[in-house]
Amino acid sequence: MSDAMIRVPAEVRDRLAVIAESRGTSIRSLVQEFAETTLTAEERRERAALAQMCRDGVPAGVAAAVHAARHLPEWGSQALVATVEPKAYEGQGVGVFDLNR
Known part of the structure; x- marks a missing residue:
């Protein structure tokens, strides 16, 4: 150190x-x-956004996946969430890769 x-x-x-x-x-x-x-100001904003999604009824795992997909700088708006529950992501503003297909 x-x-x-x-x-x-x-x-x-x-x-x-x-x-x-x-x-x-x-x-x-x-x-x-x-x-x-x-926490930094950015970390506080991120946690507040996740908490708001959960208060709005979005399950915590879905909120975390949406947040992660929205904050992948190397992927930008083309980031996808791969899931077996695609309906859970409807209206969340992220692309979904349906693993059931």
């Missing part, structure tokens, strides 16, 4: 030290945990 130096004001470093100590860990581990668990 390579190290990187992150410069913060002394007050921030001191606060991180207090938080880390209260959790029984190090500042390094605290920052690593933050980086691994904090």
Whole structure:
């Protein structure tokens, strides 16, 4: 693992030290945990879109497949969802490859 130096004001470093100590860990581990668990704005939008599809009655697996098909940059609008349940994808705006044929 390579190290990187992150410069913060002394007050921030001191606060991180207090938080880390209260959790029984190090500042390094605290920052690593933050980086691994904090969602980016794009990740929050993606999760919100999936959650909205589920609230609209789309099964979670279908919502995830639709989301994945919509976000394949190398395929663009030609991405397909391969499925044995093509009716589940009607009206979702993605191409479907029917595995029953």
